[in-house]
Amino acid sequence: MKNLIVCAIALFTSLAVSAQAEIKFDEETIDYGTIEYGSDGVRSFTFTNVGDEPLVISDVKSTCGCTVPEKPKDPIAPGKTGVIKVKYDTKRPGPIRKTVTVYANVDNSPIPLKIKGTINKKDTRSVLEK
Known part of the structure; x- marks a missing residue:
């Protein structure tokens, strides 16, 4: 019986410290600041796999159609970095x-990332007025 308990504890301990992927983002919120109407809306979230197994980003979803994310296609090896690009429609x-x-x-999946900022109104002055 003692041997069974020791084996069970050893198995549980080995599972608890098993290899896994871990993700660390450089920043989890990107602030666009105040930008011009129609300007470049692409920003990047850079991250590192700080675990000891390949990191697989299976999906990236946005809260609306005005934000289009792009995930890495391939797994990210331990110690390597990757990028999730986000394009916001700056005509809003x-x-x-x-x-x-x-x-x-990763254990903490899903992970929320945020974008914020302000887009100026479209400049409706004519070219001659400028």
């Missing part, structure tokens, strides 16, 4: 407050 003036959700083979 006003405040930006959106969430992009990352699904990966």
Whole structure:
């Protein structure tokens, strides 16, 4: 019986310290600041696999169609970095407050990432007035 208990504890301990992927983002919120109507809406979330197994980003979803995320196609090896690109439609003036959700083979999945900022109104003055 003692041997069975010792084996069970050893098995549980080995499972608890098993290899896994871990993700660490340089930043989890990107602030666009105040940008011009129609300007470049692409920003990047850089991350590192700080675990000891390949990191697989299975999906990245946004809260609306105005935000289009792009995930890495291949697994990210331990110690390597990757990028999730996010393109926001900058032809929507006003405040930006959106969430992009990352699904990966990590314990804390899904991971929410945020973008924020403000887009100025379209400049409607004619070229001659400028």
